[in-house]
Amino acid sequence: MNTLINSSIVVAILSVLSCSYMLDVETREADHIQAKMLDDAIKEERQRVRFELSARKVCGENAGFVDLGNGSIQCKTKRGANTIVATMENFK
Numbered sequence: 001m002n003t004l005i006n007s008s009i010v011v012a013i014l015s016v017l018s019c020s021y022m023l024d025v026e027t028r029e030a031d032h033i034q035a036k037m038l039d040d041a042i043k044e045e046r047q048r049v050r051f052e053l054s055a056r057k058v059c060g061e062n063a064g065f066v067d068l069g070n071g072s073i074q075c076k077t078k079r080g081a082n083t084i085v086a087t088m089e090n091f092k
Contacts, residue, residue, distance in 0.1 A: 051088065058086045 055065045059075035063083070066074045075083045 054088060055086075058088070059083070 051067075055067075055073050055075075056063075059065045059073070062078050064076040064078065064080070066076065068074055068085070072085050072087050074085050077083060
């Protein structure tokens with residue numbers, strides 16, 4: 001009786017393990033999608049940092065700036081008063 005139960009448990013475990021290779025296909029696809037999303041996020045972050053460094057060079061180290069969305073920035077003094085509008089075409 002115990003041999004029959006043990007044999008059926010072994011057969012059940014082996015059948016479950018024999019189907020586990022099918023799970024790997026979805027994992028690889030998900031890993032590829034996740035890697036692409038991570039690469040895109042890194043690219044966007046590098047672009048943002050590059051834009052901010054360029055804006056700091058144009059406006060000044062202690063000055064603030066606001067992205068106007070059309071390739072231009074509005075430089076501001078450290079107290080918030082508007083100063084110049086600069087074009088940042090190469091850095092968008």
